[in-house]
Amino acid sequence: MVLLLGILLAVLTVFVAVALYYEHPKAEIPHGFSQRQKLYVLHFLMNFGFGLGKFLERIGITKDIYLLRVIMDGIPPLKDKHLLIKDLSFEKVKVRIYHPKMSTTGQRRGVLYFHGGVGLFGSIQAYERTCRHLAWKSNSVFVSVGYRLAPEHPYPAQFEDCVTATIHFLRTAQDYGVDPSRIIICGDSSGGTLTAAVAQALVKRRDLPKLRAQILIYPFLQSVDFDLPSYQQNKAVPILLKERIITFGLRYVNKDVRLVEKINDWSHIPEDLKLKYKKWVSADHIPQEFKVRGYQPSPTLPMAEEISETLRLFIDPVFSPLLAEDSVIAQLPEAFILTCEYDVLRDDGLLYKKRLEDHGIKVTWCHLQEGFHGTIFLAFWGGLVAFRSGEKGLEKIVNFLRLM
Missing domain, CATH: 3.40.50.1820 (Alpha/Beta hydrolase fold, catalytic domain)
Structure with missing residues (x-):
């Protein structure tokens, strides 16, 4: 009976993790990439891990970060003779x-x-x-x-x-x-x-x-401009999707992940500092060869006053x-x-x-x-x-x- 319950729990966990997998952004791998299928498999495995972590956190077993740490650590290699x-x-x-x-x-x-x-x-x-x-x-x-x-x-x-x-x-x-x-x-x-x-x-x-x-x-x-050509071209390319990097960055500094949308719009930077940083952070400084896969300048919204101080450390x-x-x-x-x-x-x-x-x-x-x-x-x-x-x-x- 215990074994049967264990199997049922494992199957349930897998199905829930797969379901949560589909909550994550889907991959878009450029046609010029020669190992496309291999990268798709890797993306699936990673999203499965994220989904499993989210599931285990929702049912109170462990936080998703702790599971990701275990997965990333993997199995240590054997003794090294060199x-x-x-x-x-x-x-x-x-x-x-x-x-x-x-x-x-x-x-x-x-x-x-x-x-x-x-x-x-x-x-x-x-x-x-x-x-x-x-x-x-x-x-x-x-x-x-x-x-x-x-x-x-x-x-x-x-x-x-x-x-x-x-x-x-x-x-x-x-x-x-x-x-x-x-x-x-x-x-x-x-x-x-x-x-x-x-x-x-x-x-x-x-x-x-x-x-x-x-x-x-x-x-x-x-963390000034998340709309540079590389962000536009590769926003859905595994393994570091645009949404994922901003979300994890907010978690790193213990900020509300719901701020992702405002950061996407570049509305977390005061206007005077936007002008200062433009001389260092601008698509104008990216060679043209890196824009041929597509780039469209996007207008930025006015600074969001309620989050400017909260995210001030982003420009440290x-x-x-x-x-x-x-x-x-x-x-x-x-x-x-x-x-x-x-x-x-x-x-x-x-x-x-x-x-x-x-x-x-x-x-x-x-x-x-x-x-x-x-x-x-x-x-x-x-x-x-x-x-x-x-x-x-x-x-x-x-x-x-x-x-x-």
């Missing part, structure tokens, strides 16, 4: 250090990795394969930073942990066989946001070694690093920026690339023509979820690291 791996704390911030076993002359480069997950999920375990691969292939000491997550630890605790871990590593690098002048910070998605924000926070520090470089992998960099450079002042941008270290054609965040990377280059900062740009958001993370899971674009991007990242 690396020495150790868990430590940098000033109470949890980190995992990956040290290559291969012999080398002199000190190695060091890399701090800030994982993605919109500040709500993701972990050291989720990015275990990522850091193992990059540490081994680049012969670098990698530090995966396990920053605290929202909502348990409200924003900007995530940024504060990443700054703390970076400063600690800069000061103690030699204890780990790392040259302090060859330290790089790296992150994907919201981890790319944290990477850019940390690099900006350290430009005026004269008591620390300078960062050698920053690696931004399809980063989120601005910690949350939107693209909005940092010129005096900060001009002092940043060399950068590697990876963008994907089928990613709503593509134009964030293009705009940041332009700002850096306008101030004489060297930028190595990698654009994946068939790339989509998350393709690098998926490259380590093989089989059903790995895509050729992710493998190509990984190779470019490793090659950049080897030159540092």
Whole structure:
């Protein structure tokens, strides 16, 4: 009887999750994408997970965020013969250090990795394969930073942990066989946001070694304009749909998700600041080649007074690093920026690339023509979820690291 009830509950859960799946936006994969069916399958699996999480939250079993964390963590890989791996704390911030076993002359480069997950999920375990691969292939000491997550630890605790871990590593690098002048910070998605924000926070520090470089992998960099060409073209392209990124962003900063509509209309930015930010955040600065898939400028509504103060933190450079002042941008270290054609965040990377280059900062740009958001993370899971674009991007990242 118990077994039968368990089976019935499992079947009911699946059916409800499938039903809730259809509440989510549907995928629209461009015809130019060669692995369309594979991406459709991935989209279905992800929406199923979101639906299951919503169902379990509705019946009081667990919050959807907690389920997503478990799914993202996955099954940890087996022991690695190429690396020495150790868990430590940098000033109470949890980190995992990956040290290559291969012999080398002199000190190695060091890399701090800030994982993605919109500040709500993701972990050291989720990015275990990522850091193992990059540490081994680049012969670098990698530090995966396990920053605290929202909502348990409200924003900007995530940024504060990443700054703390970076400063600690800069000061103690030699204890780990790392040259302090060859330290790089790296992150994907919201981890790319944290990477850019940390690099900006350290430009005026004269008591620390300078960062050698920053690696931004399809980063989120601005919350001023969600109607750039990449948002219009890729709003329904998996895995990061436009509605999803705004909703998760609001949850990250503990704001009402019903504000999505006003943010879509760009009515959360005061008029005077719209004019200021237009010199940095505008479709006018996006090369024409990235508009051929379609772009139609949309009128913005007047500022919504009732939410202007509530969302003021959206224009804080910690949350939107693209909005940092010129005096900060001009002092940043060399950068590697990876963008994907089928990613709503593509134009964030293009705009940041332009700002850096306008101030004489060297930028190595990698654009994946068939790339989509998350393709690098998926490259380590093989089989059903790995895509050729992710493998190509990984190779470019490793090659950049080897030159540092």
